Amino acid sequence: MTATGCMATELEIDADVGAEDLGSGAGALVSMNALSFNALSFNALSFNALSFNALSFNALESEATSALQDPGEGGDLFRTLVRYTVSCALTGTQSFSFSWTDGAGTTHEEVYPGQLGLAAAWGEGALDAVGKQMVSACLAARTNRYGVSVVISMRSHEKPLRHDVAEDELDAYAHVEGAFWGNLFAETPCLRACYHEPSVPVARSAQRDCAAGQLDGAGGIEDCGMIEIVGSCQDLCGGLHPPGQYYKDCDDPDSGRTRNVVTTALE
Template identity: 40%
Template structure:
């Protein structure tokens, strides 16, 4: 499935962990970001129904206040979640952006989430968020509760759409529930990496890994959240790799994941938290793919 996304910012209330394996297979020379815009494909790709959709949620845009176990409806939200999306300040903008992505990942294209918030000048702003992938379309009427399978699927979907720069880049999302056509696979042949986690857990977490070849293309189109963000010290010239917000990048996918689907190329499972155990795996993983470029 192909997606594309827009800007957002906020940080999980969890410590930013470091993974020593970041960049272990990455060339010491940081690639120049060419910033290729692929926004012309957004809403014109024809694949929206089967798994290609918009990404671009910045790593700071993830705030637990936007998550709710109640029905995904303004009338059923917790008071905390409702107050968060109606906040007229910066935090409100972040909460609304997260909610937009939650709705996109969870509901179907024929479902919407509508509400209104009022800014500091007293002007009302109606919002209508449209569903897209339909991971949990029933969430519109029933609470998600402790359905950890769905929690992991939605979390992986959101993680796959995080973008360091907040730019729109079309990506193909694939796993056991996101089908892909041969045309989609031909248009998006470069495997970028994989994403997983649970934003609904008592201690929210997100994990990611990068493809040892595809990370080059990812950096070209400003997708840094699988391989880590590259920065060069202007004084010393030292190159460093940074985690993507609270997301822990564990290293190359060929060390973190296994069971590659022979047709669609996605990973069937990845290590949940390598610092806890190298054996505990999750199969609620979203693998992302990019265009090959010129």
Template identity: 40%
Template sequence: MVFSCARIVGLCAVPLMTVACIGAEIDEESEELVGEDQSAIISENGNLPNALQANGLNLNGLNLNGLNLNALNPASLSTNALASIKNPGPNGALSRELMRYLVSCALRPDQTFSFSWTDSAGVVRTEAYRGDLGMAHWWATGGIANDTYVQRQITACIAARTNWYGTHVTISLRNSESSMSSSPSERAAYTVREGAFWGNLFASAPYVRACYSPTGVARARQLQRDCAAGHLSVDPATGATTVQQCGPMTIVGSCDAVCNRVDTNAGFYAGCLENPATSAWVRTDVVVTSFLTP
């Protein structure tokens, strides 16, 4: 599938084309289906890295570990979670952006998550987030607390759609799930394998990991997609170039070193080491691989 993103702050594009970006401004317009293929979706990105940090989401109540116990609808949210997405300040904007991506990954296009909040000027704002992929469409009425597979799928979906900048970039996301299948035309257009994403933001100790495809690093950075390869930063004192992590994500290195075979048809990684720092054997197959245009 194909997505288009602008920016996600604090949190974190099966074959799915997604625009992945992170930047300074958050565009909260609704997403629209586009393209010839029904699986082609234009979606906006956000500045999710900051939203995932403890000083953003978690302390404001939209704690994913607690959220998974409830249905993904406003009426079932905890008092703290509801207050988080209604917060008129910067943290509220991050929480709403994260919620929008959760809904996009989890619910179907015919499902929406709607609520109202009042901004700092006293103006009532109405939000209506539409689902896209339907990875856990039943979450609209029931929890996913006991389904770690779904938790991992949603985590990988969100992580792959996160970007350091607020730049719009269209990406193709792929894995073995039918909701992330890709068409021949999509695979022909998005040939640069960028990297892979996995983890579980709903676990008692949330984590997100990423790796980069060596052949895609230059193109990713050219398009300002740094969450797989790492964000390049120049030390003003020494002039030395350093590589920074993308928010709470842990970049574990080259996908060629930590992931196993790639799918012969769609080119996604079949699985990667769960945590290379602790085991060279334990793998996860709940991985989303992102692709870029050449």
């Protein structure tokens, strides 16, 4: 992983490709899928200040501490982004706590719980390269252009999301929406998305435009804030992994193949 650009980690041969019983990927995601792309875009250049040490308030860089305690609009956006980040990165037994004081002098005690555990080791040390990409992909997958929370099924070749999705989840969330990847923690942050062509109408009707893209007045596709929509997943990622219905890896236009990808599916 280099410090600049949206670089993919080198693909490795992994013999451990068996199923993992992690329960329903969708059942854990009834809420918190309405991250504003303004929160991503506004904070992208300073977001890297979170990654250098353990994800605890006392260990944060001064830039991140100041942003979290900012009583203004920028602080609100950053706190929202950190809440989603903690949910993506840490497990349900972990949390992130801090306090801040608003303009009226009221102190707010915040406790953000973990959920998915994509980078659980971040609770004790600096975020590693794979963790940076998986947390970034998770945040992109949970972003909604309209601020609407839509239940999604999140799937990936990478642990702990890697599992053969249960039949009831495959039936309930049968419309694979697309895939997300990138690195918000790089010197030049970037996020990418591709769309699953058969599900584009479903995604747009569900107000999930950050993979399918919003149509502009001329019929073209608009990006979702800083999430660049780079094309069809069928062209960039190959076929869906049959048992889990997820894309194992995708081609980034700038950096080559990466498997640090999160696939989403809708009802």
